[in-house]
Amino acid sequence: MIDPLAEVVTLLQPGARFSKLVVGSGPWHIRRSDAGQPFYCVVLEGASCLVLDEHDPIELRSGDFVLVPAAYGVAMSSLVAPSAEVPETVPVALAGGEFRIGDPDGPTDLRMLVGHCSFDSPDAGLLVSLLPQLVHVRGEPRLATIVQLMRGEFRERRPAREVILARLLEVLLIEALRSATGTAASPGLVRGLADDRLATAIRRMHESPTKAWTVAKLAKEAALSRSAFFERFSRAVGIAPMAYLLAWRMALAKNMLRRNENAIAEIAERVGYGSRSAFSVAFTRHVGLPPARYARGPAES
Structure with a gap:
């Protein structure tokens, strides 16, 4: 698991x-x-x-x-x-x-x-x-x-x-x-994982970052209504479900780019984007640099 x-x-x-x-x-x-x-x-x-x-x-x-x-x-x-x-x-x-x-x-x-x-x-x-x-x-x-x-x-x-x-x-x-689990924890991943319903959805995002997740699909994994899931997730984790998914996908992408073990098109596919161009647009908006420049490191970026 x-x-x-x-x-x-x-x-x-x-x-x-x-x-x-x-x-x-x-x-x-x-x-x-x-x-x-x-x-x-x-x-x-x-x-x-x-x-x-x-x-x-x-x-x-x-x-x-x-x-x-x-x-x-x-x-x-x-x-x-x-x-x-x-x-x-x-x-x-x-x-x-x-x-x-x-x-x-x-x-x-x-x-x-x-x-x-x-x-x-x-x-x-x-x-x-x-x-x-x-x-x-x-x-x-x-x-x-x-x-x-x-x-x-x-x-x-x-x-x-x-x-x-x-x-x-x-x-x-x-x-x-x-x-540091339980409701006493401040909002974040730890508090989200302490909630069995939310933990299921969070694990699904980590297990399958390539899947075309929506709030409705994640809510179904958590056995909650869409509105209840969105509110409960945002309160516990501190950010909205799709914002969490984006943050995790970008973290994975940046790690792979730094390691220079995969082509950008392959990385795009592995973090849930249907094309290199779609991934490049999302990555550039989120990070501030295109994937290729980020992969070359600070000395060349």
Whole structure:
């Protein structure tokens, strides 16, 4: 059976680009702007408060994992935040690559791993649009096990620590995405797959991207009326069904063009277009470059 989430994550090519261990003490608050970069936070010990632009505050506890595939304004503080007159906390670098926030002499009451992951796909923007805007996972035993392994690597400082941490983070990202199901998830592919009716239609699109899908045909796969399916899909996934199908077809096409393994006419057929010209028009409108120029890469495009 086709796994849509696995396909999207595979095309994204997630990896660990930058991470740091932050230890906190007492009251503190900090704010940063990440300009759309993928941000993550793993709380190893203690608790803190996280506020993202356009989201309600989130209390993070030990074992929690947060992933924001495209972060902009990120604010964090101790659970008991300092008064507004207190200046923003400036992290202080310690030995071993750690950073300290809050009271420099007080007892440590927080340890967390924060940083940026990377999505190495040149099409990351399109693929990220299919993911939830916010992934917050709590109480998942498998994630807790991975977090424990990461905590151990930070504490023991054994050889090849950075390599192990990078691999653990990759696994953590994928596990978090597939754990973030249910209505609590923000709109995106993960939330759509949590709905059995919608999941059936999404799988059909991934299994047969060449099929001449319509909203009516997809609604039939989901055993819903056309209007009910359209509204339910748009609310859960965050975009309309045909917009999702177009995004997925273009992601597949861009991947094949980058690999230069297929002729443009063959790629057109494999993503559901009856002719090379029809595909070229759709691709150019969606991407901003004709398929042939896109395939040559940025140096020639």
